[in-house]
Amino acid sequence: MRLTRTAWGKQQENCWICGGRATDTMPLHTHEMARGPARQAALKEPAAWFRVCLYDHDNLPDLASCLAYKRHFDRPHFAPAVVASLRGRQPDSVTLAEIDRAAEQIEFWDESNVLCFD
Numbered sequence: 001m002r003l004t005r006t007a008w009g010k011q012q013e014n015c016w017i018c019g020g021r022a023t024d025t026m027p028l029h030t031h032e033m034a035r036g037p038a039r040q041a042a043l044k045e046p047a048a049w050f051r052v053c054l055y056d057h058d059n060l061p062d063l064a065s066c067l068a069y070k071r072h073f074d075r076p077h078f079a080p081a082v083v084a085s086l087r088g089r090q091p092d093s094v095t096l097a098e099i100d101r102a103a104e105q106i107e108f109w110d111e112s113n114v115l116c117f118d
């Protein structure tokens with residue numbers, strides 16, 4: 001069966017950026033790494049999905065950084081060429097070197113320092 005956006009979201013229990021766990025008062029949101037007309041297609045494309053709290057949703061980093069988070073937290077669906085195409089760019093417009101550089105600047109959270117919004 002095809003993975004739905006809702007089922008995928010339930011598997012992602014923490015905000016990728018701050019590590020905050022979803023609560024009733026601070027739900028997590030599935031963001032699409034796409035814009036405008038591509039957003040409809042992105043709703044069906046796991047490569048474009050990004051799990052984030054509402055606060056961080058308003059402060060998303062650049063695309064290379066978002067893809068670094070994607071690789072870290074959702075490796076099976078890491079596909080930068082697909083995301084670039086959805087954004088109307090050349091498939092090779094975001095390189096692995098850019099994503100590696102972005103990843104070096106990120107302190108990924110882990111289970112030992114996870115936050116809770118309650």
Ligand SMILES: [Zn+2]
Pocket residue numbers: 015016017018019020052053054055056
């Ligand atoms: Zn967050």
